[in-house]
Amino acid sequence: MSIEIEIVSGDGGWPRAEKLLDAVWPPAEMAKLSWGHVKWAHADLRVLIETDDGVLACHAGIYFRTVTWNGQKVHIGGLGGVATRIDCRRRGYASIALDAAVHTMRDHDVAQFALLFCEPHNFEFYRSRGWQPFTGAVYAEQPEGRIRFDVMTPFVLDLKRRAPTLGTLDLCGLPW
Helix, strand or coil: CCEEEEEEEHHHHHHHHHHHHHHHCCHHHHCCCCCCCCCCCCCCEEEEEEECCCCEEEEEEEEEEEEEECCEEEEEEEEEEEEECHHHCCCCHHHHHHHHHHHHHHHCCCCCEEEEEECHHHHHHHHCCCCEECCCEEEEEECCEEEECCCCEEEEEECCCCCCCCCEEECCCCCC
């Protein structure tokens, strides 16, 4: 088995990623999810994992943002839209995509720590890879204005400095 790992621009990779994300979360299913109504940011970069037969198996979006933590500006990396085709699961593709995304964020000149949002069934996956729950408050923008973003649980990862696990994070934009 061989795979191809690509890191592409967010906009350039969107047509391929959109098809995968729609297959993993069809619109009818999205409507049932607690986060199905959320307006999400567009990824700056995308990790795409393709199988040797040309099937896009997995996606992870990478985001770079200046946020505030307890009122102070900090540059962070974000991870979002991690998705693996149902028929490609349990083969390590999400772990590979996550590793590639984290390496990319670490190589970024200014990202101090990383942030993602996930559902309870994924907590152990991220915890086993060094991510920690952020138990403070997170605020984000939505079409109706600034909201407390609590429809998914935030997790953080150390990159260039120790990631905070408490306090107030303002994403200063849409969530990812």
